[in-house]
Amino acid sequence: MGFKSKEQKELDKEKNKNTYVSTVIQHLKLSSLGYAVISDILEHANSLYNTLTFNLRQGFFVYNTLNFQSLTIDLQTDFKENYHYKMLHSQAAQSVAHKVAENFKSFKQLLDKHYSEGAKKPKLPGYRQKGGMFEVTYPSQSVNLSQEHGIIFATVSTGIMFKKQHKEDVMGSTVNERLKFRVPDDVDPQRLVELVITSKHRKIYLHWVCRKKNEIVATLEKSSVLGIDIGLNNFVTCIPNTGEEGFIINGRPLKAINQFYNKTISKLKKGKDVNFWSGSLARATQTRNNQVRDFIKKSARTIINKCLESGIGKIVFGWNEGIKNEIDNGRVNNQNLYTPQRPQRIRDKGFILCRDSIT
DSSP: OOOOOHHHHHHHHHHTTTEEEEEEEEEOOOOHHHHHHHHHHHHHHHHHHHHHHHHHHHHHHHHSOOOTTSHHHHHHHHTTTOHHHHHSOHHHHHHHHHHHHHHHHHHHHHHHHHHHHOOOOOOOOOOOOTTOOOOEEEEGGGOEEEEETTEEEEEEEOOHHHHHHTTTTTTTOOTTTEEEEEOOTTOOGGGEEEEEEEEETTEEEEEEEEEEEOOOOTTOEEEEEEEEEEOSSEEEEEEETTSOOOEEEEOHHHHHHHHHHHHHHHHHTTTSOTTOOOHHHHHHHHHHHHHHHHHHHHHHHHHHHHHHHHTEEEEEEOOOTTTTTTOOOOHHHHHHOOOOOOOEEEEETTEEEEEEOOO
């Protein structure tokens, strides 16, 4: 992940103007050895993040300014001999430097806005929790693809010092030299942009980031509209103005997910303080969020496929802001009710999804 000039960024923007980025998230099921190796890499990334942040904060305290124009490339060159930098693959270490530089550049923009417009004064970027894990990014050129028995694998290298220090720990294995992952079936490895390894609640995830071409659907009729109303037992009720039969997506599975989550949380927090939190609560919340996200995205795909089949070019999603705030539907409905986050305006396959929370 090298430093790019403004000219190169403009060329990349022109090259990718008719494309979009798609991400597939994969939860890794690892052996104890595999988890130990990957968590160690992410912990070194976390330590490198804090090291870079410390140096930039101290520099800002002393000189009250930084060379923000060359900040990214300076971090990549000045810290090459740092212990944590050398424990990572060079491009993975550079990705950490990029993220730290972006944080300080954002701080500079907010600081300028504070002095010019009187906005709230921003705080300097802070440190991550000691001993935590921070994400590392491997661009496509550092990911090696191979095929074994019809299965595609992606391999990334570890750092030079990492290979030497962990050689004795993983005798009979090459896990200290390279990490090997099976590519999911719905990922096109030829369109891979980057592979990101992240951690959440001590679980390891892979983010397969691919670039895809925009699909132009020329047969869509903009005057054909699909109206959508959100509900509880009927998650969405969809009626087109074309005279065709509407359809309903069952919302009971979503109710069951939410109800089970509420019961689990109630058991875990029984007898505890109202602000009590634990790893078990975090994992239960993450599982519930993943299930809800999966349900909503599959529902969105069902709706869009139906529109493509019928040539419908516009979707209108009913949304009354604040309608469910402080509403009392009784104990059972309050437990089952799922209120989506405030929606964002997005585009997908030529549709304009108005006030829709689907991503």
